[in-house]
Amino acid sequence: MTFPDHDPTLPFSPAAIQAAATVIGAGGIVAVPTETVYGLAADATDANAVAHIYAAKGRPSFNPLIVHVPDLAAACGLAMFDADALALAEAFWPGPLTLVRPIKAGSGIASLVTAGLDTVAIRVPRHRAMQALLAASGRPLAAPSANASGGISPTRAAHVRASLGAGVPVLDDGATEAGLESTIVAGRTILRPGPITATMLATVLGSVEQGPQAPSIVTAPGQLASHYAPRKPLRLNAMAAEADEWLIGFGAVAGQDSLSANGDPVEAAARLFDALHRADASDYARLAVAPIPAEGIGEAINDRLRRAATR
Numbered sequence: 496m497t498f499p500d501h502d503p504t505l506p507f508s509p510a511a512i513q514a515a516a517t518v519i520g521a522g523g524i525v526a527v528p529t530e531t532v533y534g535l536a537a538d539a540t541d542a543n544a545v546a547h548i549y550a551a552k553g554r555p556s557f558n559p560l561i562v563h564v565p566d567l568a569a570a571c572g573l574a575m576f577d578a579d580a581l582a583l584a585e586a587f588w589p590g591p592l593t594l595v596r597p598i599k600a601g602s603g604i605a606s607l608v609t610a611g612l613d614t615v616a617i618r619v620p621r622h623r624a625m626q627a628l629l630a631a632s633g634r635p636l637a638a639p640s641a642n643a644s645g646g647i648s649p650t651r652a653a654h655v656r657a658s659l660g661a662g663v664p665v666l667d668d669g670a671t672e673a674g675l676e677s678t679i680v681a682g683r684t685i686l687r688p689g690p691i692t693a694t695m696l697a698t699v700l701g702s703v704e705q706g707p708q709a710p711s712i713v714t715a716p717g718q719l720a721s722h723y724a725p726r727k728p729l730r731l732n733a734m735a736a737e738a739d740e741w742l743i744g745f746g747a748v749a750g751q752d753s754l755s756a757n758g759d760p761v762e763a764a765a766r767l768f769d770a771l772h773r774a775d776a777s778d779y780a781r782l783a784v785a786p787i788p789a790e791g792i793g794e795a796i797n798d799r800l801r802r803a804a805t806r
Contacts, residue, residue: 498664504652507624507668515666516631524548526641526655526665530622530672531591531690532768533649534563534638535663542605545637549607551659552644559610560637561593561677562617565629570594570617573602573635579683579700586699589621591673591690595681608637618677624668640676641665645724647771647803650674654772674765675795681706688795690764725775725782729804733783741779743770748785751777760793767796771803 496510498518505511515525522544524537535551537544539562548560564570567584574596576584583594598604598615609615620626629636640648642658649655652667678689678696684706685693696703736742742750746758752770754763774782787796 502656502661503664504656504667505665507666509627511666512624512627512631515628515664518664519544519628519632519634519636522547524551524663525628526649526652526659526663527624527628527638528622528652528666528668528671529563529620529625529638531620531676532671532674533641533652533655533665534625534636535641535655535659536563536625536628536636536638538632539608539635539637540603540605542607545605545607548637548639551663552639552642558644559612559616560608560639562604562608562615563620563625563629563636563638564617565626566619569635570596570619572599573604574598574615574617582699583680583696584619587691587695588619589626590619591621591675591677593618593677593679593687595679595686604635605637614681616679622668622672624666628666647725647775648676648768650765650768654768657772670769672765674767674769675792675799678795688798690792690795692791692794694791724803724805725771727775727779728781728806729800730781730783731800731804732786734785736783737781739780740783741774741777741781743774743782743784745785745787750783750785754785754787754796760788760791760796763787764792764796767799 496514518525524547526533527536535548537548580594593616595614595616641655642649650671652665655665673690675689678691679687683703686706744750744753754766787793789797
């Protein structure tokens with residue numbers, strides 16, 4: 496099986512995984528779902544393959560990529576893990592947690608993946624499609640979100656196609672589960688909030704701290720001040736829509752769409768990017784979103800919305 500030329504999309508199956516692995520082995524890129532969002536995968540040891548990711552996304556070369564590996568043993572082959580990192584890996588892998596660790600000499604990871612840093616962002620994903628592709632390709636896979644750089648992250652295959660066009664093969668396994676990118680941690684500092692919350696991390700480490708929202712030096716993915724952004728202006732904490740606005744509601748605040756009518760932040764996280772895609776495709780000139788409580792995963796939702804609203 497190969498990806499069709501007219502619409503290079505294949506539904507998840509063993510044959511589709513093998514077709515995707517063939518593309519990876521030839522130095523190509525494939526969009527593949529994880530439990531967070533769809534990622535744009537390439538062999539992390541092949542600088543030319545990784546360059547195709549940057550070209551497809553229009554991504555700044557100073558913005559590092561996350562490397563996906565099948566298990567902790569593979570991660571330890573690429574990076575150095577201390578007691579804290581091992582404890583987090585054992586508690587939350589496979590799953591939506593990325594650890595920024597010192598890279599090992601001779602790891603083989605292309606310097607383009609790390610943006611020339613001496614650390615690597617690494618994750619063991621849980622999703623069956625990414626795990627199957629890791630097994631079939633036998634390579635660590637660099638995989639940022641499969642969308643144009645700075646745009647809304649994709650939670651469905653259709654989002655990938657709309658953002659990146661007809662030239663990128665897509666492995667379609669339906670909507671993603673979490674709907675938000677992974678939590679990123681370096682040491683005991685949260686560099687990007689996500690599905691693994693500060694409270695969850697603290698149960699393992701005892702204490703954690705939040706890093707700066709827009710650091711002067713980018714050390715991990717998702718730290719740019721403007722990111723995850725729709726094409727149209729976005730107003731935050733809106734209690735009602737103005738005349739030219741598409742309002743994304745939450746809880747008691749109703750709109751043309753809602754992240755969660757009953758105020759469930761986990762449901763809101765899963766629906767966030769899908770709702771932003773629908774809003775951006777509407778006939779309205781501007782977008783607005785209702786207030787989201789900042790507790791728990793709400794912190795990650797608000798992080799994405801602040802960056803989406805920054806221009």
